[in-house]
Amino acid sequence: MRCYMMALFSQRIRMDAACFARGALRACLCLALLVSAGCGPSASHGVTLTVLGFNPDSGQALRTDALDEFTRTTGIAVDLIPTGGTSAEQLSQTLRLLNQHASTPDVYLIDVVWPGTLGEHLLDLTRYADQEAHSHIPALLANDTVKGRLVGLPFYVNIGMLYYRTDLLAKYGFAHPPATWDELESMARKIQRGERAAGNRAFWGYVWQGAAYEGLTCNALEWQASFGGGRIIEPDGTVSVNNPHTIRALRMAVRWLGAISPPSVLSYTESDSLNAFRAGNAAFLRYWSAGVDAGSGGALLPAGPHGRAQTMGGFHLAVSRYSVNPRESARLVMYLTGRTVQSRRALTRGRLPTIPQLYQDPALARTFPYAAALETAGAAAWVARPSTIAQSHYAAVSQAYYHTVHQVLSNETSAPEALAALERKLVELTGLHPGAPPE
Numbered sequence: 001m002r003c004y005m006m007a008l009f010s011q012r013i014r015m016d017a018a019c020f021a022r023g024a025l026r027a028c029l030c031l032a033l034l035v036s037a038g039c040g041p042s043a044s045h046g047v048t049l050t051v052l053g054f055n056p057d058s059g060q061a062l063r064t065d066a067l068d069e070f071t072r073t074t075g076i077a078v079d080l081i082p083t084g085g086t087s088a089e090q091l092s093q094t095l096r097l098l099n100q101h102a103s104t105p106d107v108y109l110i111d112v113v114w115p116g117t118l119g120e121h122l123l124d125l126t127r128y129a130d131q132e133a134h135s136h137i138p139a140l141l142a143n144d145t146v147k148g149r150l151v152g153l154p155f156y157v158n159i160g161m162l163y164y165r166t167d168l169l170a171k172y173g174f175a176h177p178p179a180t181w182d183e184l185e186s187m188a189r190k191i192q193r194g195e196r197a198a199g200n201r202a203f204w205g206y207v208w209q210g211a212a213y214e215g216l217t218c219n220a221l222e223w224q225a226s227f228g229g230g231r232i233i234e235p236d237g238t239v240s241v242n243n244p245h246t247i248r249a250l251r252m253a254v255r256w257l258g259a260i261s262p263p264s265v266l267s268y269t270e271s272d273s274l275n276a277f278r279a280g281n282a283a284f285l286r287y288w289s290a291g292v293d294a295g296s297g298g299a300l301l302p303a304g305p306h307g308r309a310q311t312m313g314g315f316h317l318a319v320s321r322y323s324v325n326p327r328e329s330a331r332l333v334m335y336l337t338g339r340t341v342q343s344r345r346a347l348t349r350g351r352l353p354t355i356p357q358l359y360q361d362p363a364l365a366r367t368f369p370y371a372a373a374l375e376t377a378g379a380a381a382w383v384a385r386p387s388t389i390a391q392s393h394y395a396a397v398s399q400a401y402y403h404t405v406h407q408v409l410s411n412e413t414s415a416p417e418a419l420a421a422l423e424r425k426l427v428e429l430t431g432l433h434p435g436a437p438p439e
């Protein structure tokens with residue numbers, strides 16, 4: 001983890017010296033701005049902010065972790081509007097509100113892939129950003145910068161991981177989690193056969209997120225990137241999805257269906273796959289870096305012929321441009337995304353921080369049982385969805401991709417035919433050019 005983080009941050013470190021003088025000047029200007037804006041706690045007393053995006057459980061956790069303290073110290077109350085559903089459902093709810101120029105909610109929890117889609121409706125946080133707001137992973141700050149405006153700040157990172165039943169690995173004589181997809185397949189087959197013979201007819205080797213939604217984009221991107229199939233659209237704007245490596249990767253997943261993964265995995269979102277694993281009905285689970293109980297093993301996803309690949313997900317916080325409390329809202333976002341809250345939530349909730357320096361805390365390494373594995377992953381293993389390059393087209397790009405993958409997995413169409421059609425569609429949607437993924 002630190003290796004990768006360090007690579008990502010080194011650019012920042014090099015910039016730091018040069019930025020110091022500018023930073024000091026900016027800090028003075030900010031201070032002057034804040035003083036003139038009447039930033040003292042009393043100025044905000046009586047304001048109630050509303051936040052959309054947390055489900056009831058995570059909202060309750062946030063209250064204990066941070067919101068109670070925020071209200072105590074600032075006098076600003078915070079109402080949480082309970083939110084549910086998949087990332088796509090939340091996106092359409094958010095878009096509906098913003099398209100209506102609704103003045104509430106003030107603050108939105110947004111998926112890392114949404115800034116390009118929502119950017120024009122979000123407040124530019126640049127004038128409110130303090131020194132700490134600039135200390136996030138530079139790639140994530142770049143992700144949140146749309147047409148030169150800082151439209152969000154990173155709250156936590158999610159990374160695709162493989163979870164496994166340590167008891168079953170031991171029972172079937174496996175000393176390590178699988179290092180490659182082939183190994184995963186053969187281990188899953190063996191454990192599944194044994195557990196079914198022992199009486200659990202509902203047992204499967206491997207569960208993941210196969211419903212036609214954003215989660216499938218994340219899963220399939222991991223397969224194809226680990227086969228050398230690229231990132232759907234490359235950062236340089238090449239629409240690269242139609243290639244033999246991606247075809248091979250999809251064929252691998254087709255082979256899993258009914259063999260080591262239940263056919264119903266094609267309707268699984270995160271919660272379905274987690275439930276199957278927690279109920280004791282699966283040996284392996286693909287899930288995100290936060291959220292699986294301690295006790296199960298966590299490892300990097302297996303490697304394909306091209307190496308390992310794990311999708312980077314996560315959530316950010318943004319302020320609506322239509323909020324009547326922009327200053328208070330920005331203050332809440334700064335506080336929640338800042339070091340104190342991120343560090344607290346890393347240790348107590350397993351949320352991976354977006355501020356590199358926090359990874360130097362030994363307590364954090366102890367909290368993440370798989371931190372050592374993450375440390376050894378090269379930067380190439382961390383795959384971002386093409387949301388920055390696709391900008392406001394990302395939702396449509398991802399939808400076209402996951403529908404295509406879903407059709408291939410459902411045997412409605414062959415991978416070569418489906419990918420050729422997808423390439424045409426993505427070119428039409430984005431105006432970009434087709435080409436091969438990088439070697």
Ligand code: GLC
Binds near residue numbers: 113158215288
């Ligand atoms: C996780 C990720 C998010 C992703 C979603 C897909 O919540 O953090 O980035 O879009 O899963 O289901």
